[in-house]
Amino acid sequence: MKKHVSNKTILITGGAGFIGSNLCNYFLKNNKVVCLDNFATGHRHNIEPFIKNKNFQLIEGDIRVFETCQLAVKKVDYVLHQAALGSVPRSINDPLTTNEVNVSGFLNMLTAASEAKVKRFIYAASSSTYGDSESLPKVEDIIGKPLSPYAVTKYVNELYADVFSKTYGLETIGLRYFNVFGRNQDPNGAYAAVIPKFVKSLINHENIIVNGDGNFSRDFTYIDNVVQMNELALLTNNAEALNTVYNTAYGERTTLNELIEAIKENLSVFDSKINAVQIEYGPNRAGDIPHSLANIDKAKKLLGYSPSYSVRQGLKEAISWYWENLK
Secondary structure, rough: OOOOOOOEEEEEOOOOHHHHHHHHHOOOOOOOOEEEOOOOOOOHHHHHOOOOOOEEHHHHHHHOOOOHHHHHHHOOOOOEOOOOOOHHHHHHHHHHHHHHHHHHHHHHHHHHHHOOOOOOEEEEEEEEOOOOOOOOOOOOOOOOOOOOOHHHHHHHHHHHHHHHHHHHHEEEEEEEEEOOOOEEEEEEEOOOHHHHHHHHHHHHHEOOOOEEOOEEEEEEEEEHHHHHHHHHHOOOOOOOHHHEEEEOOOOOEHHHHHHHHHHHHHHHOHHHHHHOOEEEEEOOOOOOOOOEEEOOOOOOHHHHHOOOOOHHHHHHHHHHHEEEEEE
């Protein structure tokens, strides 16, 4: 029988965001959840279903304010730290704010959690940490030099987590997310992820804009696989599994052209005109790596990870959700 985290108090930073709100929804079934968010990139509508739940608490605040972090970790068993300013282009345009949130904010949360004797600190790491390393698939111990300010910040997070584990005894696990997609992912704004962006364009019968020739590939990962990894990271009692990082992915490579075809296929069930929408190819984007593919053997071995959704299964679920919520 599958084990679940239950009867705990879990702080989810960035809980109104895409991944955070899915974690809130999942863990509220059996636990108390504290959500900390400043709504810089998260949305109130993502957590609206939870507001009246007696086991849900919202703290509106910023991780850059240490006192707010101290307040949020009070009487908390676990921290799932999702709060960050994502996006490579955003970090290139504004490295100062990206660093303030992703490094100073992260250090605030680590320090507050350590002082409050939180049992375990699980944090959103990133596949961007692999930088200019050309080896495929990506294995946790082999990384290159970062290609963007965002990548620098996520690597610094891993270094700080390691120091806090060794110096202060705080149990930490970093989850290197690879191109996560699914329900609650925002299609709007300059820094929207490609899948919701493509879906929105197709629903509106607008040409899809692709950076490059569409042959860049990514390890697209459905949100439920990410939720599963977070729970496994909380459940493990294996000392070898702690104070390290894991690729959080499906372990399969999909090109942008293949992705678009799969999205079209799923959306055309609802609207056949979508098949006629054209693709426009443009220049490659600064800071982008050509290919990304995760080796997930470490997570399988040490955490018992077995991703529930393939890319195609995840796309089918996600696109049904988008059709209902975007059209």
